[in-house]
Amino acid sequence: MATIRVLSRSPTVAAASSLIRPGQRCCARATSGSAPLLLPRVSVRRKSGPYGYTQAKSLVFSQYGEPEKVLKLHTHSISPSLPPSSVLLRTLAAPINPADVNTIQGTYGVKPTFSPLIGTSEPSVIPGNEGVFEVVNPGSSSSTLSKGDWVIPAKTGFGTWRTHAVAPSPSSLIKLDRAGLTPLQAATVSVNPSSAYRMLRDYAADPPLREGDWFIQNGANSGVGRSAIQLARLWGYRSINVIRARSTAAATEALRAELAALGATRVVTEDELQSRAFRADLAAWTRDAGAPRLGLNCVGGASARALAKALAPGGTLVTYGGMSRQPVALPTGLLIFKDLRLRGFWLSRWADAQPDDKARTVAEILDLVRAGKLTDVPVVEVPWEWDTEEGVLREAVQGTLEGFRQGKGVFVFKDT
Template sequence: MAFRASAIRAERAIVYTQYGEPGQVLKTLTYKPLSTPPPGTLNLKVLLSPINPADLNTIQGVYPAKPTLNELVEGQPAVFIGGREGLAEVTQVGSGVSGYTAGDWVVFARAGSGTWASSRNVKAQEVLKLPRKDGLSQVAGATITVNPPTAYNMLNDFVTLKEGEDWVVQNGANSAVGQAVIQIAASKGLKTLNLVRARADFADLSNKLKALGATEVLTYDDLADRALTKSIVKDWTAGKGIRLGLNCVSGKDTTSMARLLGQDAYLVSYGAMSKEPLSLPTSLFFFKGLTATGFMQNRWNETHSRSDQEALISTLVDLAVDGKLKEPEHEIFTISGQDSDQVAGQKVQELMDKVTNGRYGKKVLLKFDDTH
């Protein structure tokens, strides 16, 4: 429903009112510009917001954390706003809020915030101020609260790994999390064995991942010959068992990956892109002392203080500014202010169909065009 019939739509959000396939249930909604922020709140202009797998699962209704309703247009039913990650600029500071000025860059700290919008009014505690913006790209800022912290924490929280010596094996290595794992591991002098799906341009992908700091790259198909893979891996790791495996895929390929782990290793699952269950040979537990566990960044945020979260984001911003954590390969999808809600909504649905069903190969970020 358009707020103004034939003007530039400056304030818009991508919304839904019922769970379902993102390519079917998402709509574009124009709303009034924000009024003066109430006490304790900030008005924000959202600069960029990524589409992450969890956003799609939330809209499908299969993600454990549920979204919250927002009254965007007076007199109309409340809506869910898509997205949970994004970079925004402070435009107005409400009374009683200290530490923020207009122009500051902030990221959303709370899951379910609803970031696929051109502007938001939020409580000050719902965002974290980025410690610096010089040298930090908008894409890096917009993608710094979900995937890089997940990678950083999984590399730190389970096993003490020795710089220059230890290896980590991961699947979905070309995902945004996977790329962050490669770079953060490389910045700590750790070696990575990276697994991806077979593809026609495997050599290109392998070179790209190696340019980020990947030590070795294989496809899941390469794991089919168990004896050969074991001997190659033994060779690469100089016989030292791999102590940490990171899984965002599950299914049978992850069973094969788990077999590459050494004595007393951890297999940490943080996603299930194949939508298949994870099955592990029982012998890995009693012969090799395997620990299979999981990691959830939202849970980490809930169980750590705001200052812990700020410290982690600050570390990641420094890595990004120092060029040690590059922004993920991406594409920016602009929602044109010239399009009606219906036309813009149609384009968003087509995009979501591609991102949900295909092998898109790049992180897609949304931008609302408000140029007149």
């Protein structure tokens, strides 16, 4: 039987063609006595599938390993028959953070739960802890969300590397005031600047840091480091910022100047931090207010030890990362005679235990962003369109492990 193209504009045929998949027989007839219609097979993709289903794609992994080997792109459908409390979301942007990569590798502090929920052949996990979404359908029971609102996950583990998502309830989301913001600004607010904000505010030994006080940090050109520099400038703190030397002296000086423009008081290299001359430089810089009472460590090893030596008696060293993969090992004398405090900061623990504090912190940070007082971290946009190949997305995640990147990788969703 020959295929019949549906050209009629009659309501009966139009209604039938909107409900039936290409190639499926239709009981409607164009004219009395004609053969059943067979809709033509077409290759046009439908973002909203037949019967109101939403077509979605997600990066998933079903076993631990390197992202380039274990990540897969999974296509699935989201039913229009969702519980009244559920919220259908469309992803706008989702960063690629080192902790996300560690989760895929199986080296992160908490292991995710593998699930076949989205129809994968094996129980899988959707990675990504940070991102911003647009509300597509707020659910029939929601009184706090409307279509078009921007939201971020209230807690970690949501899985943001996907074109669409279903949140279990409005309470699992934080609504943002989207006025004056770009998706990139909203997507990158809940990890780096929030970490810097909470460590500077919450972890200094009594009393808290005051205007004119010093703190010291390594990894100063990271996302957290850049946020800490800018927040410190706004709050009147002074900072000593440690960076790795670049491949050329000119590149190192360019980075010094870049951080100084953000508000860094002093910028030194790791070699300078660990040199004999640094002790005298530190004493001269901090003569009026005293040595730093707070150190922020994301490197570990010798760098963390040098930070601890720079702290004032009773100071606090906060570790929130370990890029060198070396332990924090301090001389006994620093603990006995300087009475240093060693603390750890894990953003997920804070965010999951205090979602209201997270919402307030995010709102305050975004107010600073709107006012131009807190600039975006440098990013490398990774366009994610419906036809973007799996390998392109995998390579973007794997590239996060490379050193001296131009910026944080961020999936930017287009035409999805």
